[in-house]
Amino acid sequence: MSIPRGWAALVGIVAAAVTLAVAELVSVMVGPGGSPMVAVGAWVIDLVPPFVKDTVIALFGTADKIVLIGVLALLVAGLAALAGIAQYRRPPLGVVLLAVVAGIGALATVTRPDSSGIDALPSVIGMLAGAAVLMLTTVRLKAWRDVAAPAGEGTPVAVSTAPSRRAFLRMVGVTGVAAVVVGLGSRAFTAATAAVSAVRASRTLPPPAVAAPPVPASASLDVPGLSPVITPNADFYRIDTALQVPSVDPAEWSLRIHGMVEEEVVITWAQLIALPLEEHAVTLSCVSNEVGGDLIGTAMWLGYPLRELLKRAMPQAGADMVLSRSIDGFTASSPLEVLQEEDRACLLAVGMNGELLPLDHGFPVRMVVPGLYGYVSATKWVTELEVTTYDAEKAYWSTRGWSERGPIKTESRIDVPRSGQSVTAGTVAVAGVAWAPHTGVAKVEVQIDGGEWREARLAQAVNTDTWVQWVLEWDAAAGSHEIAVRATDATGYTQTEDEAAPAPDGATGWHRRTVSVS
Structure with missing residues (x-):
């Protein structure tokens, strides 16, 4: 009887889970700078080309870090599965691969700003624990295989496979569950930053000596x-x-x-x-x-x-x-x-x-x-x-690849109606916000279906450093319509129609939305 490759891959994934769980547990004592997942993730953020960063933020917005962690988790799972198969077929290649991956984590931790050699300790101890699990569990898997192998030319001795199979599954299950519990618990403890949160909660914000005028x-x-x-x-x-x-x-x-x-x-x-x-x-x-x-x-x-x-x-x-x-x-x-x-x-x-x-x-x-x-x-x-x-x-x-000075560009945005939204014919409020920080917005104009520009009504600006709300009452007829908006700042500059990506110094273009009127 041959053991399916999936069991060996599972052994590798469990060993990797133990590696990460132990590393997170040790980083609780050493300090959050020793967390290999955080360090590798930060390393990736540092090394990734700007166009990749722009694409991820454009697609996922403020969920970009969740996406990065998910991608890293999938990559780790894939390498772990490969390590399990390698250890099963050609030991100690699996342990070597696990050591290499853990070494990358250790290198990432010690090359972060304000790091020290001790920050590598979680990765090293985690690797040792994971390697031990990988070797021991692979031994159990091979014992199951050997007991299930055919006896000469006769029938496989299937009756004797149960204890070996149970021993293997018990070890994998208990180890995997323990790794998840320890890892999540350690990560939650670190991520919660309980001590600083408590300190923040115990302090009060001092009153301003110069208060801002109330928002009118x-x-x-x-x-x-x-x-x-x-x-x-x-x-x-x-x-x-x-x-x-x-x-x-x-x-x-x-x-x-x-x-x-x-x-x-x-x-x-x-x-x-x-x-x-x-x-x-x-x-x-x-x-x-x-x-x-x-x-x-x-x-x-x-x-x-x-x-x-x-x-x-x-x-x-x-x-x-x-x-x-x-x-x-x-x-x-x-x-x-x-x-x-x-x-x-x-x-x-x-x-x-x-x-x-x-x-x-x-x-x-x-x-x-x-x-x-x-x-x-x-x-x-x-x-x-x-x-x-x-x-x-x-x-x-x-x-x-980004510009060095980065002044914010005069821009505007349509908030309502939403793109693709269906509205009823008649008077429709087209509204949004516009901004030209430290310059101020002088006017906002709205265009329907490429027609003439109509000036919107501006709310009162809090000051020149804040955005301002605007609205245009539109007599909407049935059909599909495209709405565009542009802002003019206090210097007389009107935002350009020319479209440009965020890199290297901020996106440009008119915001447009298509709505259906019935």
């Missing part, structure tokens, strides 16, 4: 389905390079300003929140946002002006860029002159919409810079500001 009622149009003026925290887009949200205790956080400065500045959390904080409504946008996309949102941010901290440091002549660094190694390059502008609310932010920053939006401290795409300004979990030059330093995305 006239800033909101009464149109169902229209994006709210202020985006709730739970709905605010999240695009960053962190597979695992960093856990940063405010008591241990500090920001260092150094580089081309007359005086190095270090500020702690306690010192930061004791400063006269300011509150500002600001719209942020991801450079990966497609025309009409939802990788954009507006929040009420609380923080301290970056220009004031830079004044303390006194940048030297010739400096033209501030390289901000996150605790997870991400960097962004912001124009120094922009951060120093007196009329621009560039903040070292601690609050978002009336509460401390959520963990996945940068708690305890992040940057907020009106008018620049997030990849050159909105560094989360920020710990360093290096005053330097564009010639001397390159930021994370600047080395991957």
Whole structure:
């Protein structure tokens, strides 16, 4: 009797599950930087070509990390199955393959920013545990095969296969279930960042010394389905390079300003929140946002002006860029002159919409810079500001084909009616949002079926750094219709019809929707 190849593949998958489960368990004690899945995932994000990143975000939006983890899980499962078959047929090739895969995980962990040699420990211990399971379980599988083999020319001794088969299945089942329980439990413990969440919950947001004016009622149009003026925290887009949200205790956080400065500045959390904080409504946008996309949102941010901290440091002549660094190694390059502008609310932010920053939006401290795409300004979990030059330093995305300065482009979006939606003939509200951060929107125009442009009614803007709602009452006739929109900013610039992909400096084009009127 031959044992089906699938059993050997299952042995490999169980061994890989044990490897990952033990690695996650050890990383709970060593630190989240030792998690091989997180490290390899971050490695992939770093190495993947920009066009792949753009495609994934375009297809899956803020679910991009879930997709990446799913792809990695499938890849690991495939390699694990191959290792099981190799170990069954030609030992110790399966163990060698498992060691190679674990070695990649170890290498990924120790090459992450701020890593140390101990971060490889989870991968190494996980590999040893997985290799032991792979070898022992393969021995049980071969015992089942040998007992079930024909005795000479006679009939297979089938009656004696049951104990060997049960022993193999019991070992596979118990080991597999234990690996899943341990792995999920360890990952949940790490991902929950329980300690930091508790610390955040125990703290209160300091009141602003300079409060933002209340959002006027006239800033909101009464149109169902229209994006709210202020985006709730739970709905605010999240695009960053962190597979695992960093856990940063405010008591241990500090920001260092150094580089081309007359005086190095270090500020702690306690010192930061004791400063006269300011509150500002600001719209942020991801450079990966497609025309009409939802990788954009507006929040009420609380923080301290970056220009004031830079004044303390006194940048030297010739400096033209501030390289901000996150605790997870991400960097962004912001124009120094922009951060120093007196009329621009560039903040070292601690609050978002009336509460401390959520963990996945940068708690305890992040940057907020009106008018620049997030990849050159909105560094989360920020710990360093290096005053330097564009010639001397390159930021994370600047080395991957994106432009260095990233001003947000004047754009507009149709929220209602939705594309493909069927509406009743008569008066139909066509509505959406438009933005030109730090410039302001002067007008929005709507075009039906390629006809003349009609000016929409604008709601009152909260300020020039936020998006603005707009609406046009359309007398819709039966049939299929295409709606287009364009915005003009306060400088007189009208958004272009020319279509361009997000790379290298933001998408362009008119947002269009097709609706059916009956």
